[in-house]
Amino acid sequence: MKRSLVVALCMLVSMTCARAQPSASPADFRLAATCPPGFELSAAGGCLLRTLYQFYDSLQERGVGGLRTALPAQRDGFTPQQIDLGRYLFFDPLLSADGTLSCASCHHPQLGWSDGRPRALGMGGVDVGRASPTVWNVAFLHTFFWDARAHSLEEQAAGPLYAEKEMGNTPEQLVASLNANAVYARLFREAFPRDDGHITATQVHTALAAFESSLVSLNSRYDRYAHGDHAALSANELEGLNVFRSFVARCAECHTPPLFTNQQVAVLGTPEPEGRPLDVGAEKTFGEPRLKGGFKVPTLRNIAKTAPYMHSGRFTTLREAVGFYTKGRGHAIPPGVAMQPHWHIWEPDLSEQELDRLVDFLQTLTDETFSPPIPPRVPSGLEPVGTSPLPPALAGAAVAPSTHQGELR
Amino acid sequence: MTRTIVLAFVFALAGFAAGHWYTKQGTPAREADAARVAASYEGGFRADRESAAAVGERLASGSITAVAGTPGEHEIVVADGESIQEAVKRAAPGTVIRVRPGTYHETVYIDKDAIRLVGVIEQGRRPVLDGHGKLNDAVLYSGNGIVVENFTITRYKGNGIMGQAGNNFEIRNNLIIDTGVYGIFPQLGKNGIVEHNVLSGIEDAAIYIGMSDNIHVAHNVVFENVAGIEIENSRHAIVENNHVYDNTGGILAFITPGLPIKTTSDVIIRNNFVMRNNHPNFGAPGSIVAGIPAGTGILVMAADDVVIEDNIVSDHKTAGILIVDHTNAANLTVDPESDPNPDRVAILDNVMFRNGYDTIPEVKALMLSGLQRGEPDIVRVGPGAGSCILNRARYVTVGLDDFGVCGFGNTDATVTYLLPPVPPRVIEPGERGKIAYLGICSGCHIYGGRMVGPPVQAIQALYMDDPQALADYIANPVRKRDDYPEMPPQDYLDPETRLAVAKYMLEVRN
Structure with a gap:
């Protein structure tokens, strides 16, 4: 509650506050213990999706039909901590080889979790050839990328992370830079308490999948x-x-x-x-x-x-x-x-x-009611979202505060 | 089609020499057929938690002849010059809308449950839905328990009657003439009846059952369409007692690749008159039916467990029955998730004559490679397993050498696949409240903090033991706090759900 007040104040009072400062105290980074809106915390500790579409059935349980038809089976059950860790990772340019791009550079919450460009731009402004798809409702998909070449959110996440033209990273460098960051070391331990404490690429993919599967838009x-x-x-x-x-x-x-x-x-x-x-x-x-x-x-x-x-x-x-x-x-x-x-x-x-x-x-x-807030700071101390290249629709503007001011997560 | 020919040839060369030899050596004796004929097909469908005995009884009794439930007492009468859609808007679920003879120029869409749209026929005059070649579809429904009967439908650009995910439907006794793409097209529905309709002049399938389960298509007359009756990516369907003539292709059981529901199985095609379906193909370029060779009586493409029994199939220039896999069919896309081969097709007794008298070059090539003569009644192209035929000596067949003798001789044990009305999913009020709270309210309210709306704690303090007051507020909110935006009304939730969500909201503790 105290943190939420501070954050809210920051947002209300000054834009600069919403920009990452390397001087941010590591203790400021805490992972949410509650599920995002639209989810219920299960006895097993996972967040389970709840939507009115669960009142309905669908033929052969394929989640296609008419107005009152159930959705396809979704990915859920991630812990609140994994989802929130995924949020930090999603907005942290530390994930790109040169620290300029985060996932949000191409999947920005203020641009429908896309980027407003005809085609995505990778590191150094390179045209990657295809448009950034929205991340809304990816929890329900079973194939990923325009050409349907990936079959899970985790597999998808690994795509742009390690693509030369996109974020240009390698699993080795990614894991090394995260392990070198004391805040991430602590947050990963919290999100993956059963693992041995060493951050792995698999954990990164899992946390990103957890966060992305929380982006649900069904209240239009x-x-x-x-x-x-x-x-x-x-x-x-x-x-x-x-x-x-x-x-x-x-x-x-x-x-x-x-x-x-x-x-x-x-x-x-x-x-x-x-x-x-x-x-x-x-x-x-x-x-x-x-x-x-x-x-x-x-x-x-x-x-x-x-x-x-x-x-x-x-x-x-x-x-x-x-x-x-x-x-x-x-x-x-x-x-x-x-x-x-x-x-x-x-x-x-x-x-x-x-x-x-x-x-x-x-x-x-259109429905963005469950859009989570952009973290005002990310553990790397880099600019949340990234610096280059900013989507044109947002270039020059500061990262605007979320509508969910002071929200606890 | 060039590629098709080549593939057919390759297949023929590889398989036919052996097949020919087998036929000569091991032709099944007719006595063997006779011994098995007493057994009945039991492909049957079993509903959830239904006992085997109950299944048998339901399938065989045929007592289910309606699926939309009992009509309610409310009735609205629509007279010539009035709007049917206005009546639908006013109608509560359970209403019977009676439409008197006259001409109606509109698209009627039904997004609620249990509406019966019933034409009144007076001295042979029906209500006519006329799209003037301008409107898209005549009737669109998404609700459950919809009935559409006794209409004449003509000159629409899209479909006559189209269902999207409505269950328990009955489409009956309509005349559908020249409506464009499909005449009657229930899609993604379960438990439906299409009967006693007359359809003509449709440029795709006159009756098209798409991605549906438990369907009964009976006593329809379909003529001069591209496809007569098509069962596509659907299961547990019976097509019986229809008169299907002068179409390009008569009755079709298909798996179309590239659709989200991937299978067709357990389709019984019986007791139909399927005759002279030789109409020149006028399907839209690129459509799948545009690839149907004119003169095809019954076409099975990639579908499994199709049983063909007691039909009269005559006067088709290409073939009486054509069985084909995806590779050898024209105009198809590919889909790694759908099985391209027709398996376990069963051809029981049928009367077939004057078929294959002017067949397509691909079939001629097949016959030539198998050193066969004559005009083929039944043609099979491409792979597939487990298929069978009874009394094959009665027909001229091509490519059926690996068909065995069927282990059953009739489908008498399966009178119908229809079910009692499929009930909606049952959700307990407590669960209903929780789902609505988490699915909607949590977008703006959290327990202990400020989001778009005030904290749940504050709401609890205000309403405490009065969930009904909160439920009423939800339906009709007024601005209470200057520092918060006004809440949008949630009156689309029914009163029961509103009370359930109010109760839940007053009880949450985190």
């Missing part, structure tokens, strides 16, 4: 409609919902509620940005030419927060993105490229008005 206005409040959506938004799930637009066939993804790979044939080569996507993952240009169907939750759109950020607005689907099957496939678009990519011939209504509806999928 759409959800209120789904749970039975028929006044939650305006007439235009309802019209948009009906276009969305109609068999003319067919959006809901792949962006299936309640997650707004069916988690399959689909070939859309969207254009690459000017001057960029064709990204073969899942063809590489599966060694399968019929999946050339195939990408994992992304969730549409909080989609209004994560422009630009598609795997390489070709579309800057939602309106442009929905417009793609009505311009003709395969219209943007480069000449001479053999690509087999998904069967739902057809010629729906949607009107301009219907496209507008779709955008109206997509904006009802």
Whole structure:
């Protein structure tokens, strides 16, 4: 409680307080003993997700369906300490080889846990080739990355950490720098009390997975409609919902509620940005030419927060993105490229008005109530989030205080 | 299709010499078939905690002929010139909405449970839902216990009747003509009936059961569509007593790759008239049905445990029954998670004649490589295991050499896969309150500190022993504290849940 007051004061009084200072006392770093919002602490000490969608069932327990359908099985059960440690790690640039980038550099809470860029920038501002997907609701996913090449949050976390173009680290250097930090040594012992006290890369991946799986967004206005409040959506938004799930637009066939993804790979044939080569996507993952240009169907939750759109950020607005689907099957496939678009990519011939209504509806999928606060300081003493390159939407601005001022975690 | 031909050829060359020899040496005797015919197929579905005896009784009795529950007493009558959707908005669950003859130009969407949309037929006149070629779908529902019957539906761009995850549905006695993509498309639903409908002029499947369980499709007439009746990525379905003619393909049991639910199994196709489905294919480019060869009576693609019994299958130029795996089918994507092969297909007694009289080059090539002549009734292309046939000598077959003799001769023991209405998940009030508190309230309130809203401790001090007052406040909040934003109403929670969450909130201690 005392710490929360201090933090709240810092946030209210001065922005500089929210910036990391190497002089911060190590004792200031304490891990939460309570679960994040939306979770219940189990007798076994793990945080278990609680959501109204648990009132429902789903066919074959696959978590796809209509309005009142259960979600797919989620990752949960991490301890409050692991989740909170993951939060520090997520925002700590110590995780990158040169100390400039944290996970949050590309997955920033104020940018829908994405980065507002067409494609992510790695160390030194290198274009890594694909857009940063949001981290919202990753607890429910069973494949990761645009090309579906990873199968767990832990495996995903290891990707950017050790990719040369991204955070550029190595497991050895990562573990060495964490073990050299007395605060982390203590926090890891607290989060992993049964281990031998030496920080491992596996623990880092676990803590990141724990934190990421706590990012749950299921309380949008759409959800209120789904749970039975028929006044939650305006007439235009309802019209948009009906276009969305109609068999003319067919959006809901792949962006299936309640997650707004069916988690399959689909070939859309969207254009690459000017001057960029064709990204073969899942063809590489599966060694399968019929999946050339195939990408994992992304969730549409909080989609209004994560422009630009598609795997390489070709579309800057939602309106442009929905417009793609009505311009003709395969219209943007480069000449001479053999690509087999998904069967739902057809010629729906949607009107301009219907496209507008779709955008109206997509904006009802926004919900950030459970977004955790950015830690004002991280154990490395480096700038939380990182210094370079800051997402353009935030460049020049200080790390803004969270809406959850003085929250205990 | 070039690749298909090549693959078919390779398969044929590798397997057919041996198969041909086997057929000559070991043709099963018809006496053996006769001895097994008495046994009945028991692929049956077992509900949770249902005893074997109860399963047997339910499957065989056929006593379940409705699944949407009993109609409530409330009734709304919609007359020509009025809006059906307005009636749906006013209707409480359990309401019967009676729609009188007339023409209605609207999309009706039903996002609540237990609504019965019933057309009133007066002297042969039905209510007509007419999309004028402009509207997308005629009826969309997501609720459970939905009934749609006695309508004429025409000129919609998308589907006639589309369900998304509604269970316990009944779609009955509708005339659906020229509605675009699918006529009747329940998707992701459990326990449903599609019967006594007439569908024509649909550019994909007239009746399309997608990713669903426990389905009964019966007594429908479907003609001049691309696909007549399609059971896709679904389990425990019976397709019986339908008249399916003049489509491109008649009755289909498919696994379509790339969908989130990956299997099709236990599909009984029996007692149907499947005739002259030779219509030129007018499927949309890129659609899966656009790859169906015209003149296919029954098409099994990758589906398992499909039982085909007592159908009359005649006058199909490609084949009466075509069984194919994913590799040899056109227009398909790949999906490492779906099994591409049709396994345990059982062809019991069927009447088949005048099939395969002008078959596709791939089938001709197969026959040629097997030194076979004649016009094929039944064609199987690609791998698959455990399939069987009775009385094979009655038909001209291609690629069935590894089919054994079926161990059963009928499906009499399975009258229906329908269930009593599938109940919603039961959540105790205490659990309901906790889930709502943690799932919603905890976004703004914590026990001992300030978040968006005041601490739970402060709320407890205010309401103490009066959860009902707190429940009322939740539904209709007013601003109480200058230093906090006004709380949004949580009236989408039903009164029971609001009281449960209020009680829970007053009891939490951390």
